Amino acid sequence: MEDEAVIVGADITAGHDGAAELVLKVRYQNGVVSPVVLDPETAVALMDACGVASIDKLAGHAWRKVLEEA
Amino acid sequence: MFDILIKNGTVVDGTGAKGRAADVAVKDGKIAAIGHIDGAAKTVIDAKGRVVAPGFIDPHTHFDVQILWDGAAKPALEHGVTTIVPGNCSLSLAPLKESGRKAVIGMFQQIEEMPPEAFTEEFAKWTWEDFAGYRAAIEPGLDINVAPLVGHSLIRFWVMGAESQERAANQAEIAEMKELLRESLKAGAVGMSTSYIDMDDKGRPVPSRFAPLSELDAMCEVLGEFGRILQVVPEFYDADLTIARVDQLAELSLKHNIPTTLSPVFDSPVTPHVAPRILARVEEQFARGARVWPQVQTRPVDISFSFLRPSLYFARLPTWWRTLKQPLEQRRASLKDPAVIEALLKEADTNLMTQAMGGLVIRGGDNAPAAYVGRKLADVAAERGESNPQALINISLEGDLDVAFGNMNVGHNSPERIGPMLASKHVHIGASDGGAHLTSFATYGDTGFLFSDYVRKTKHLTLEEAVKKITADTADIWGLKDRGRVQEGLAADLVVFDPETIARGEEKPVFDMPGDGMRYTRGSVGIDTVVVNGAVAYANGKYQDARTGKVCV
Numbered sequence: 001m002e003d004e005a006v007i008v009g010a011d012i013t014a015g016h017d018g019a020a021e022l023v024l025k026v027r028y029q030n031g032v033v034s035p036v037v038l039d040p041e042t043a044v045a046l047m048d049a050c051g052v053a054s055i056d057k058l059a060g061h062a063w064r065k066v067l068e069e070a
Numbered sequence: 071m072f073d074i075l076i077k078n079g080t081v082v083d084g085t086g087a088k089g090r091a092a093d094v095a096v097k098d099g100k101i102a103a104i105g106h107i108d109g110a111a112k113t114v115i116d117a118k119g120r121v122v123a124p125g126f127i128d129p130h131t132h133f134d135v136q137i138l139w140d141g142a143a144k145p146a147l148e149h150g151v152t153t154i155v156p157g158n159c160s161l162s163l164a165p166l167k168e169s170g171r172k173a174v175i176g177m178f179q180q181i182e183e184m185p186p187e188a189f190t191e192e193f194a195k196w197t198w199e200d201f202a203g204y205r206a207a208i209e210p211g212l213d214i215n216v217a218p219l220v221g222h223s224l225i226r227f228w229v230m231g232a233e234s235q236e237r238a239a240n241q242a243e244i245a246e247m248k249e250l251l252r253e254s255l256k257a258g259a260v261g262m263s264t265s266y267i268d269m270d271d272k273g274r275p276v277p278s279r280f281a282p283l284s285e286l287d288a289m290c291e292v293l294g295e296f297g298r299i300l301q302v303v304p305e306f307y308d309a310d311l312t313i314a315r316v317d318q319l320a321e322l323s324l325k326h327n328i329p330t331t332l333s334p335v336f337d338s339p340v341t342p343h344v345a346p347r348i349l350a351r352v353e354e355q356f357a358r359g360a361r362v363w364p365q366v367q368t369r370p371v372d373i374s375f376s377f378l379r380p381s382l383y384f385a386r387l388p389t390w391w392r393t394l395k396q397p398l399e400q401r402r403a404s405l406k407d408p409a410v411i412e413a414l415l416k417e418a419d420t421n422l423m424t425q426a427m428g429g430l431v432i433r434g435g436d437n438a439p440a441a442y443v444g445r446k447l448a449d450v451a452a453e454r455g456e457s458n459p460q461a462l463i464n465i466s467l468e469g470d471l472d473v474a475f476g477n478m479n480v481g482h483n484s485p486e487r488i489g490p491m492l493a494s495k496h497v498h499i500g501a502s503d504g505g506a507h508l509t510s511f512a513t514y515g516d517t518g519f520l521f522s523d524y525v526r527k528t529k530h531l532t533l534e535e536a537v538k539k540i541t542a543d544t545a546d547i548w549g550l551k552d553r554g555r556v557q558e559g560l561a562a563d564l565v566v567f568d569p570e571t572i573a574r575g576e577e578k579p580v581f582d583m584p585g586d587g588m589r590y591t592r593g594s595v596g597i598d599t600v601v602v603n604g605a606v607a608y609a610n611g612k613y614q615d616a617r618t619g620k621v622c623v
Contacts, residue, residue, distance in 0.1 A: 011340045012382050014481030016306065018374040018510040020382035023340045035341050037307040040382055044395070053388035 005063035008033060010055040015039070022046070022055060026063045042066065072097050072111035073604055076566060079117025083556040084124040084542035086534050094122055096562040099604035099618070104558060113606065115599055117566050121533070124541040124554050125152025125215075125563030125600065126517045129498065130301075130333050130365055132156060132182045133505035134163045134218070135189070139584075142213035142613050145514050146504055149574070149594045150565035152602050153553060153622065154504065157219030158333070159303045160265040160278035164204035164220070165228045165250055171196065173232075174224065176271035182506040187585030202257035205621050212619025213607050215563065217550060219301055220254040222264035222289065226277035234277035235270070244288050251292045258621045260548060261299035262289060266315070268303065287322065294326030298623075299548055302332045309344040313351045320360035329547055333365030334501035336482040337491070345491065352496050363547050365500035366491050368520045369574075371481040374510050376435055377401065377471040389417045402471065405463055418459040427458040433476040433511075434579030436588055437469030444576055447475065476511070485523065489530030492520070492539070498547055499539045508589035515574025515592040522573035522595075533569055550622060561622075562604040565597065572596035 009025035022043035027033045038046065047053070049068040050061045074096040080089040081104060093107040103109075126149070133143040134156040143154050156162070161181060166174055171189075178184045198204045201220055208216065226234035229246045239247065251262060264278040264286065286300075293300055300322065304315035312332070319330040337345040348364060355362050375381030377394060384390040393404045393414065404410045418424045428448030432438060442450050442465065451461035466473050482488060491497055499520065503513040517540055524530045531539070545554025552561045575593035583589050600608040605616040 012373075012385060013338045013340045014371045014373045014477075016334055016336065016371065017507055018372060020373045020375065020385070020477075021307070022382055022385070023338075035343070037341065039307075040380075043382055043385070044380065047385070047391075053391045055382070055385045 003029065005029060007058045007061050007063055010058045012055070013037070024058065038066070045069070072102060072109055074113045074115065074562070074601060074606065075107060075109065075111035076115045076117050076122050076564065076599075077107070079120050079122035079566060081556055082121050082123045082534050082537045084538055084554050086538040086542075088534060089121065094556060094564065096564075096601065096604045099562055101556060101558050101560050101562045101564075104556060115566060117598075119568065120566050120598060121537075121569050122556065123150075123537045123565050123567070124556050125565050125602065126150045126540045127153040127155075127544040127548070127550065127554060128502050128504055128517075129155045129331070129500040129544055129548060130158050130502055131504035131506075132158060132161070133216075134161070135178060135182070135184050136505050137208050137212065137214075137216060141208075141211040141617065141619060142607070143505065144613070145591055145593060147214050147600055147602075147608050147613065148597060149515050149517055150567060150597050150600055151214065151517065152563035152565065152600060152607075153215040153217055153550065155217045155219060155260060155548065156505065157221055157259070158263045158301055159268055160221045160223035160263050160276055161268070162204075162219060162221035162224050162263070164198055164201045164224065165254060166224055167199055167228060168196070170227055170231070173270070174227065177223070177268075177276060180271040181268050183508040183510065185583055185585050185587035187587065188583065191584045200257070201254035201259055205258045209621050211617065212621075213613065213616055214602060214619045215553070215622045216619065217260040217548060217622055218258065219261050219263040220251065220259040222262055222278040222281065222286075223276045225250050225254075225262075225289075226281065230277070235274050235280060237280060238282050239285055244285055247285075248288055248292050251289055252295070255292070255296045255298055258623055259298070260550075260623050261301060262293060263301040265303040266305055283318065287325070290322045290326045290328060293328045297328065297549060300328060300330045302330065304332050306332075306334055306336075309341075309347045312344075312348050316348065316351045316355060316362055316364075319362045320355035320358065323360040323362060324358070329361040329363065329549070331363040331365055331498055331500075331547065334503075335364045335366050336371060336501075337484065337487050338481045339484065342487070345487075349491060349494065349497065356496050363498035364496070365498045366488070367482065367501040368492065368499060368516045368524065370479040370483040372511055373477040373480055374433060374474055376474045377405070377466040383477060387417050387421055387423060389413050398471075402467075405467055411460075411463060414463065415457065415459050424458050427462055429477070430458075430462070431476045431478050432465065433474040433577070434588065434590060435469065435472045435474035437472040438474065438579065439465070439469070443579060485528045485530070489524055489528050492524055493530050493535065498544070500544070508583065508587070510590070512577040512590040512592045515594060518572050518574040518594055518596070521569070526570075553622065562601055564599075564601040566599040568596040568598065570596075
């Protein structure tokens with residue numbers, strides 16, 4: 001059990017407006033895993049904040065990174 | 071003498087009743103008789119082998135601007151749609167003071183991808199400020215009926231100006247907004263729309279997003295006086311937030327005795343829990359007596375991209391991602407660099423993307439070669455003697471990166487899941503977004519797709535059930551008392567179609583928007599004749615410029 005929410009998976013989905021969007025699986029402190037959908041801009045910022053160039057490298061990063069700037 | 075006599079057809083009347091052989095006579099804009107009819111008529115239409123149904127009603131569109139120069143809302147009419155609902159998502163073109171036009175034009179550009187020239191070249195003379203004035207501006211030129219929503223953002227903007235995008239309203243402002251809504255409803259608005267997600271061209275939330283629930287409650291009190299509908303765009307990407315909105319709408323529906331509708335709800339293979347959870351909550355609220363209609367679209371959703379901006383389509387390929395995320399000039403240079411290209415091709419190969427890219431469709435964009443548009447990349451690549459990724463890069467470069475590609479049908483694409491949703495008595499078929507997303511994909515032909523895929527192919531709905539869903543059910547939800555059924559005395563909005571072939575046509579880019587702007591569109595398949603208020607508005611592949619459309623509530 002982590003002491004903070006962690007990204008445990010990522011996938012791409014089609015958004016309502018035709019853009020590709022990012023679907024994360026986030027595991028929270030209580031063990032629950034829940035999906036979170038991010039718009040393209042937020043997804044790009046998250047990847048930059050995590051220093052990754054592939055969504056497959058997001059697993060293991062802290063969910064709080066979504067609030068950080070690269 | 072009748073004006074129109076449609077003979078020998080199968081009448082599917084919109085009620086869900088089984089189709090029956092009958093003639094339909096039309097006079098003075100109304101359905102005059104149904105049955106075996108021998109009387110004379112100015113126009114006789116032979117509908118042998120065809121269905122005669124009520125005109126389809128599209129409850130979620132953004133044709134507000136287009137109908138100022140195109141009264142048929144092309145191509146909506148040719149798909150059998152005789153009534154459209156514009157003004158969704160908090161955004162209408164009235165009430166709007168002259169001083170606020172620039173800001174609202176920005177919202178239309180952002181939300182609907184409407185080119186700025188539409189507001190200068192096509193109706194340079196704005197003749198209205200209030201809703202009645204907008205109605206007067208559109209109604210003389212209508213070939214299609216319009217049941218317009220008034221946008222909550224416009225009402226806020228009229229009363230609060232720029233502060234509508236900064237804060238909650240005070241009591242005096244809410245009182246003024248209520249009166250403005252009342253005036254708009256009297257002038258022909260079918261209800262009010264609001265949004266919790268939309269942004270303007272500067273990336274700021276639209277005015278409706280600054281309204282607390284107490285303000286929305288006050289506005290719904292006015293809707294309750296008229297029994298009119300509230301349309302809401304919830305945070306549809308998140309199941310829990312949307313369910314919270316469903317609960318809010320249920321309270322407003324029960325308190326003010328109004329119908330409400332939320333759009334869109336759509337299904338995705340990577341978030342399969344979202345739509346079923348929302349729909350389950352809707353069912354619970356209906357059981358309480360609330361009217362909360364979720365709009366579910368029929369068509370699948372695609373991922374569309376060009377190399378003009380980074381797309382998450384490439385977010386599993388680090389080299390592609392880094393290359394395409396560079397500033398534009400560096401991106402162009404990298405895509406011409408042999409070393410970079412070699413690395414891109416190698417990465418695509420090792421990630422099994424070379425083959426996958428072949429399934430992309432060359433969609434359009436300002437510089438897409440006409441000979442390639444609509445074709446699979448694999449076919450074009452083979453023709454060019456290139457691998458799929460090579461062709462993707464080279465075609466983009468040849469079009470100065472303004473060539474769009476589509477990864478088609480990757481969301482809302484499971485008939486086994488969506489069929490039962492569309493057939494549910496608590497689901498409102500809609501959310502077409504006609505007239506919006508102009509440069510991203512075609513938002514037309516969802517009705518044809520309903521028949522081709524969910525009636526003929528998967529059989530989740532019978533022909534009669536499908537017709538009912540997009541005619542009588544829609545009319546009842548929206549309070550359009552004069553429409554939605556083939557019934558004596560009702561408005562003669564009719565569509566004659568071939569049940570064996572009705573479908574949506576292929577998507578194609580066209581340059582028919584003001585300023586030679588591009589949009590994606592689709593023609594219809596299997597639609598013979600469309601009658602609007604007793605006049606033939608479309609027949610044999612041609613628009614008739616009948617000008618018999620009305621603002622209808």
